[in-house]
Amino acid sequence: MYVPLGGVVASSQPVLVVDDDPAMSDLLTERLERDLDGVAVSGTTDPAAALDSVERGEPSCLVSDYDMPNIDGLSLLWRVREIDDRLPFVLFTGRGSEEIASEAISAGVTDYVQKGGSESFTVLANSVERALARMRAEREHEAARRSLAAKDATLESLFESIPTPAVVVAATDPTMPVSQMNPAFTRRFDVDPERTIGAAVASLVEVVGEGSVEAVAGASTGVREELTCRTPAGEHEFLVTVVATGSDGDER
Structure with missing residues (x-):
């Protein structure tokens, strides 16, 4: 049973799953849709399509497999970070190599979840929820900072005039x-x-x-x-x- 952590995820937050195996892509999409409230999960087997989606600023979080034929998860992560260095990126893979984990961390991965059994889907759902909550908090903080800066600029202008x-x-x-x-x-x-x-x-x-x-x-x-x-x-x-x-x- 999935237990939500830290409240309900805001509505209409799109999550994109990337896995070259159509069956796994469908399964992950279905599980995340079921386990997370207020998210819209879609899947693709094409990393290039995922990059196009990131370019358009569509997903709020990316979940990617590692082992893919044309571009692996790490290469996809590097490409995503060139476009958006803050977009949550969760690597969900059956490869448990410490070297892969280390490279993923160096590339700026948000989280690294290893496949294996039904519990891994719960771990993944928790990871995605935390990533979305953290991103939402960062955006709210940035909005508040900008609002305060605008207020300070207005007060400064009034003082000067x-x-x-x-x-x-x-x-x-x-x-x-x-x-x-x-x-x-x-x-x-x-x-x-x-x-x-x-x-x-x-x-x-x-x-x-x-x-x-x-x-x-x-x-x-x-x-x-x-x-x-x-x-x-x-x-x-x-x-x-x-x-x-x-x-x-x-x-x-």
């Missing part, structure tokens, strides 16, 4: 060094960002009268306070607003 002076300071550091400043800040206070990044905010912003930027930045998020600051063009009043930018709130 703010029409009022803005800086990012490390609120946990007593001197509150500046880690970033927008063009409006560099223009208004006439500073060179390449030479002043890392400087204490007090050395860049001179407050006239009571109050300080450090005191405002050290307060809770959402605090707003009016300060008069000296600039090369004279004294100007600014409405200083504190916004946390770090994940743990240590930058403002």
